[in-house]
Amino acid sequence: MKTTNNVFRLFLKGKAGVVGLVILSAFILVAVFAPLISPYPPYERVGTPFEQPSIKHLLGTNDIGQDILSEIIYGTRISLLIGILSAGVSLVIGTIVGMTAGYLGGKVDAVLMRAVDLNLVIPMLPLMILLAAFLGPSFWNIVLVIGILSWASPARVIRSQVLTIKNKGYVEAVEVLGAKPFYTIVKHILPPTMSIIISQLILMSSRAILTEASLSFLGLGDPTQKSWGIILYYAQARSAFLTDAWLWWILPPGILITILVISFAYIGNTLEEIVNPRLRRNVGK
Amino acid sequence: MADAPLLTVAKVRKTFRQKLRWSERKLGDDYKNVFAVDDVSFALERGETLGIIGESGCGKSTTARILVGLVRPDSGSIIFQGKEILGNRASDVAAYRKEVQIVFQDPYEYLNPRMRLKDIICEPLVINGNIQDNRKTAIAEELLDHVGLNPPNEYLNRFTHELSGGQRQRVAIARALALRPKLLIADEPTSMLDVSVRAGILNLLRSLILEHRMSMIFITHDIATAGYMCDRIAVMYKGRIIEIGKRDEVINTPQHPYTKALVQVCDNLQGFISEREHYILDGEVDSFEQGGHCCFAPGCVCRDGECHCQDQGSQELIEVSPEHFVACAHCH
Numbered sequence: 364m365k366t367t368n369n370v371f372r373l374f375l376k377g378k379a380g381v382v383g384l385v386i387l388s389a390f391i392l393v394a395v396f397a398p399l400i401s402p403y404p405p406y407e408r409v410g411t412p413f414e415q416p417s418i419k420h421l422l423g424t425n426d427i428g429q430d431i432l433s434e435i436i437y438g439t440r441i442s443l444l445i446g447i448l449s450a451g452v453s454l455v456i457g458t459i460v461g462m463t464a465g466y467l468g469g470k471v472d473a474v475l476m477r478a479v480d481l482n483l484v485i486p487m488l489p490l491m492i493l494l495a496a497f498l499g500p501s502f503w504n505i506v507l508v509i510g511i512l513s514w515a516s517p518a519r520v521i522r523s524q525v526l527t528i529k530n531k532g533y534v535e536a537v538e539v540l541g542a543k544p545f546y547t548i549v550k551h552i553l554p555p556t557m558s559i560i561i562s563q564l565i566l567m568s569s570r571a572i573l574t575e576a577s578l579s580f581l582g583l584g585d586p587t588q589k590s591w592g593i594i595l596y597y598a599q600a601r602s603a604f605l606t607d608a609w610l611w612w613i614l615p616p617g618i619l620i621t622i623l624v625i626s627f628a629y630i631g632n633t634l635e636e637i638v639n640p641r642l643r644r645n646v647g648k
Numbered sequence: 649m650a651d652a653p654l655l656t657v658a659k660v661r662k663t664f665r666q667k668l669r670w671s672e673r674k675l676g677d678d679y680k681n682v683f684a685v686d687d688v689s690f691a692l693e694r695g696e697t698l699g700i701i702g703e704s705g706c707g708k709s710t711t712a713r714i715l716v717g718l719v720r721p722d723s724g725s726i727i728f729q730g731k732e733i734l735g736n737r738a739s740d741v742a743a744y745r746k747e748v749q750i751v752f753q754d755p756y757e758y759l760n761p762r763m764r765l766k767d768i769i770c771e772p773l774v775i776n777g778n779i780q781d782n783r784k785t786a787i788a789e790e791l792l793d794h795v796g797l798n799p800p801n802e803y804l805n806r807f808t809h810e811l812s813g814g815q816r817q818r819v820a821i822a823r824a825l826a827l828r829p830k831l832l833i834a835d836e837p838t839s840m841l842d843v844s845v846r847a848g849i850l851n852l853l854r855s856l857i858l859e860h861r862m863s864m865i866f867i868t869h870d871i872a873t874a875g876y877m878c879d880r881i882a883v884m885y886k887g888r889i890i891e892i893g894k895r896d897e898v899i900n901t902p903q904h905p906y907t908k909a910l911v912q913v914c915d916n917l918q919g920f921i922s923e924r925e926h927y928i929l930d931g932e933v934d935s936f937e938q939g940g941h942c943c944f945a946p947g948c949v950c951r952d953g954e955c956h957c958q959d960q961g962s963q964e965l966i967e968v969s970p971e972h973f974v975a976c977a978h979c980h
Contacts, residue, residue: 531757532752532754533757533758533761535718535758536750536758536759537771537775538718539716539717539718539745539749539750540745540771540772540775540776540827541745541746541775541776542775551760555762
């Protein structure tokens with residue numbers, strides 16, 4: 364469709380977005396082809412504990428003799444997956460809240476928006492730590508905790524878009540036909556909001572990846588799944604900071620988290636600049 | 649029942665509240681009332697076309713929006729086929745919505761740019777739940793053909809940005825016809841269109857009305873168009889109907905000073921411009937606080953003390969000849 368083409372063309376003009384896309388694609392390739400790339404199976408003892416980097420083990424081994432490079436390669440999968448899934452959860456909630464508030468307006472809007480404000484002012488990380496500790500460490504609990512506590516800012520952005528579209532004539536014209544609110548929202552308000560939802564999804568993914576790493580680093584992650592955060596947790600627990608091991612055990616996952624988050628943020632910001640008229644500076648004009 | 653009017657609108661009133669600027673506020677009074685529709689009553693027979701004319705801001709579009717349920721009036725009653733619509737019976741309202749369709753002024757705004765014509769036209773049927781997917785094409789083709797978009801199969805999968813203004817308005821009409829309504833409301837259907845395509849749309853509407861034996865409320869600011877389209881004409885000013893009657897009577901023997909001015913503009917524009925002060929006094933319409941006095945008095949050339957009197961009843965419609973009503977103290 365014409366508008367999709369437009370977004371794509373504008374996206375390619377923003378250099379940051381393209382850089383982000385290239386980096387993200389690289390990460391996705393690594394995640395998908397992890398079994399082919401990684402030199403060893405990550406969950407098996409393939410060397411002696413605490414080996415230093417060598418040709419055999421490029422980033423050395425951990426406390427029980429697993430290859431760190433392989434752990435990191437497989438960790439890409441878990442980190443990406445948790446990030447995108449929890450962003451998905453937060454976007455589902457955020458979209459429902461934003462659509463309802465924007466479309467119904469009035470008191471419903473006021474109540475929901477106060478809930479959003481509350482959600483935005485509460486410091487999220489402590490609350491997440493609390494909730495994660497309460498629910499117990501598992502893959503899905505982490506996804507839920509992040510998702511349930513970070514829907515507020517997408518809800519707000521989506522609401523403002525709904526407010527714009529709600530006043531378009533064609534929405535009014537459907538109301539004359541006696542359409543139910545659900546029909547109007549799904550058929551006429553959701554499609555033009557989709558681009559904003561996607562850009563929010565990407566932005567939220569970058570935050571979620573960071574949050575997952577924080578929670579896992581604090582020992583609240585799923586210990587049976589090796590994400591980058593979990594690798595860092597074990598590195599810290601086995602005193603990697605106190606020896607030379609931080610160079611190959613802590614630095615690589617840390618840098619990868621940073622790069623991945625930046626790539627998501629680049630893509631998300633560029634997309635948002637294109638699709639959110641309020642932020643559009645002079646892209647493509 | 650057969651003789652009862654299709655639609656009876658009685659004493660419908662809608663006031664909008666406008667927030668005042670700080671400088672204009674008085675103590676405890678942050679709003680002023682805008683009388684968009686003030687005590688409007690009329691009846692519409694089956695198969696009849698009623699024109700509502702008036703300048704911008706006089707409440708004609710608000711009247712249309714009240715009739716299709718987009719605006720809820722403050723008071724009054726709307727009786728359609730013997731049933732009160734403004735009551736709370738949801739089933740009656742749903743039935744009413746199927747019978748009354750509207751063609752909006754701006755075809756650029758009122759058709760969803762992301763939908764194909766086929767889906768736009770069939771949407772009324774989809775919403776009201778009586779269409780199967782495989783029949784869409786046939787129904788859309790028939791309706792497109794009906795409104796003069798030929799050959800219909802070339803239009804089915806287009807988007808609205810591929811159409812001209814006149815074509816879009818034809819699509820809007822096709823969509824309004826999909827439910828086979830008894831009453832069509834046309835809210836200035838040609839005012840956004842090029843002059844060259846207006847006549848086509850007007851003729852289309854007229855032939856469709858005859859063919860389907862629909863009634864129509866035709867809203868316009870152009871008395872010539874109203875004269876061409878309508879059986880009866882109502883003239884609105886500041887939210888009130890100030891004159892209503894058969895087309896020929898209103899146009900040939902206008903009674904209200906405002907109607908006279910309107911007719912004169914059309915008749916003899918040059919004369920109207922050079923002798924403007926003989927017809928209407930300058931001043932913009934301002935539908936704010938109104939008393940019982942004549943709403944046209946500030947711009948009326950034949951006003952006198954009586955026109956400004958409260959409780960004079962000069963805003964009441966008075967029958968000057970059969971079925972011809974005027975709200976003017978000087979026309980008794």
